[in-house]
Amino acid sequence: MRLWPIFLAAAPIAFGQYPGATKPTAAWQTGFDSITVKDAKPFLETLAGPMFRGREPLRGDYGLAAGWLAARLQQAGLEPAADDGTFFHRFAIQSSSVDLSKSSLLGPDSQVVVPCGWRFSVSTVVDGTQELPGIVFVRIPSGGSLKPDQLKRLAGKIVLLRASPQDTGNLSQALRAASLVPYAVCTPNGRNPDSVVQSRKSTSIQGHPDPRRPVMTSLSFSDDAMSSVAKVAGAGLFESGSLSEPAVEPSNVTFKLSAKLDVTLYPSVNVVAKVSGTDPILSKEAVVVGSHLDHLGAQSNGTYFGADDNASGCTANFFIARAVVLNKIRPKRSVYFAFWSSEELGLLGSYAFVQRPTVNLSDIIAYINMDMVGRDENDPRFKSVAAENGKMVYPSGVAFNSPDFLKVLFDANKQVGLTLKADVEDRIMRSDSGSFAWKQIPTVKVFTGDHEDYHKTTDTPDKVNFEKMVNIAKWLYLTVQDLASGRARPRWQPSPFKPNPW
Numbered sequence: 001m002r003l004w005p006i007f008l009a010a011a012p013i014a015f016g017q018y019p020g021a022t023k024p025t026a027a028w029q030t031g032f033d034s035i036t037v038k039d040a041k042p043f044l045e046t047l048a049g050p051m052f053r054g055r056e057p058l059r060g061d062y063g064l065a066a067g068w069l070a071a072r073l074q075q076a077g078l079e080p081a082a083d084d085g086t087f088f089h090r091f092a093i094q095s096s097s098v099d100l101s102k103s104s105l106l107g108p109d110s111q112v113v114v115p116c117g118w119r120f121s122v123s124t125v126v127d128g129t130q131e132l133p134g135i136v137f138v139r140i141p142s143g144g145s146l147k148p149d150q151l152k153r154l155a156g157k158i159v160l161l162r163a164s165p166q167d168t169g170n171l172s173q174a175l176r177a178a179s180l181v182p183y184a185v186c187t188p189n190g191r192n193p194d195s196v197v198q199s200r201k202s203t204s205i206q207g208h209p210d211p212r213r214p215v216m217t218s219l220s221f222s223d224d225a226m227s228s229v230a231k232v233a234g235a236g237l238f239e240s241g242s243l244s245e246p247a248v249e250p251s252n253v254t255f256k257l258s259a260k261l262d263v264t265l266y267p268s269v270n271v272v273a274k275v276s277g278t279d280p281i282l283s284k285e286a287v288v289v290g291s292h293l294d295h296l297g298a299q300s301n302g303t304y305f306g307a308d309d310n311a312s313g314c315t316a317n318f319f320i321a322r323a324v325v326l327n328k329i330r331p332k333r334s335v336y337f338a339f340w341s342s343e344e345l346g347l348l349g350s351y352a353f354v355q356r357p358t359v360n361l362s363d364i365i366a367y368i369n370m371d372m373v374g375r376d377e378n379d380p381r382f383k384s385v386a387a388e389n390g391k392m393v394y395p396s397g398v399a400f401n402s403p404d405f406l407k408v409l410f411d412a413n414k415q416v417g418l419t420l421k422a423d424v425e426d427r428i429m430r431s432d433s434g435s436f437a438w439k440q441i442p443t444v445k446v447f448t449g450d451h452e453d454y455h456k457t458t459d460t461p462d463k464v465n466f467e468k469m470v471n472i473a474k475w476l477y478l479t480v481q482d483l484a485s486g487r488a489r490p491r492w493q494p495s496p497f498k499p500n501p502w
């Protein structure tokens with residue numbers, strides 16, 4: 001079929017604001033206009049292309065992307081804002097696994113109750129001997145249920161449970177309803193003596209076990225190993241014949257876990273740049289914009305390019321940074337632009353930053369997180385289809401931690417015209433936004449919704465809605481300018497999550 005050249009020439013290719021939007025504030029216009037699809041598209045295509053093979057932190061491809069990005073930031077006129085006058089904020093990822101041949105469960109007087117192997121295995125990041133929380137033995141005859149005072153005895157404990165799957169499910173429900181959280185509930189893992197057990201790898205940050213993930217040790221028992229532990233603890237009912245009533249037997253015996261870790265350290269960096277504020281007093285305060293740069297890398301089934309997750313957020317972040325530099329009028333407060341490592345391994349980079357920040361946390365007035373800002377939502381849970389989501393974005397979480405900040409986002413959007421959609425689930429802890437909200441900093445997680453290519457090798461640049469991504473960058477650029485001006489700091493005012501707050 002032939003093309004109609006006249007149509008091509010006449011079609012307006014305007015990737016500006018959406019219909020109904022007002023003109024951007026004159027003082028911020030130059031920066032606003034500098035954010036274009038023409039520049040953003042090749043930038044994203046490089047980040048999510050074959051050069052960086054999916055930006056995996058443990059295999060080195062992430063480091064190449066970080067170096068490339070730092071050079072681009074320097075070229076764009078950003079100041080370094082990390083360690084020793086560089087763009088690199090260093091930390092070490094600790095990848096560890098338990099050497100099962102040198103680890104075991106210990107009873108009183110440190111005698112070995114069960115060695116690690118097919119009968120009992122663990123995953124932990126604690127090297128050496130640790131005292132375990134108390135063990136409670138629970139046996140539920142078919143159809144039985146625990147009384148409220150029996151349930152209470154399980155809070156904070158390791159529960160070794162013999163019950164049918166149905167009764168196990170009922171017990172979990174009863175615990176949730178009573179807001180009681182055991183340390184762990186273990187049912188027999190079904191392993192046979194010929195099982196080969198391999199230790200799972202855990203990742204954390206060297207020197208900083210993460211307190212947001214309280215259960216750092218998980219345990220797995222075979223039925224036979226449970227019997228060995230019950231014998232040492234003297235839990236008679238757990239081991240006796242038939243029962244007519246549920247039995248709950250707390251143990252007075254202290255059990256310990258002795259684990260030998262095999263540890264590998266991987267040096268990594270977050271990339272952090274800034275534009276210094278112009279006001280002698282306000283410049284010590286900062287707005288922080290962040291996006292994770294890492295993704296899942298090259299694996300046996302192909303390369304996970306992560307165009308949406310999260311080359312989109314990093315591209316938007318870079319062009320917001322460049323726009324602030326290019327705008328003639330500079331902000332009063334400082335603005336930091338951070339590109340996080342190892343989000344996919346458990347928010348490690350942003351967590352390392354809030355542990356050892358290069359700007360006082362108490363001076364951060366707001367944090368904007370972008371994670372997946374390049375697609376049209378196509379979430380099978382919702383009736384809405386992709387075509388209707390062409391200009392939709394979630395300003396996630398902020399309604400429940402800082403209504404002041406939400407208002408700034410709404411006001412800035414009048415000049416862009418995106419559809420700001422309220423979340424149906426609490427998503428703020430599911431990205432680096434979690435590290436900042438945890439530190440009680442007003443935080444928004446900007447996100448364009450789930451889609452069929454999430455964490456697949458098919459998350460590629462050709463599927464990105466560049467017009468929308470660029471308009472999100474323009475919207476957040478205006479938000480940054482407003483926050484970094486002389487306005488009052490948004491307040492931290494947390495409230496419980498509820499769906500559809502506006």
Ligand SMILES: [Zn+2]
Nearest residue numbers: 309310371372
């Ligand atoms: Zn992501």
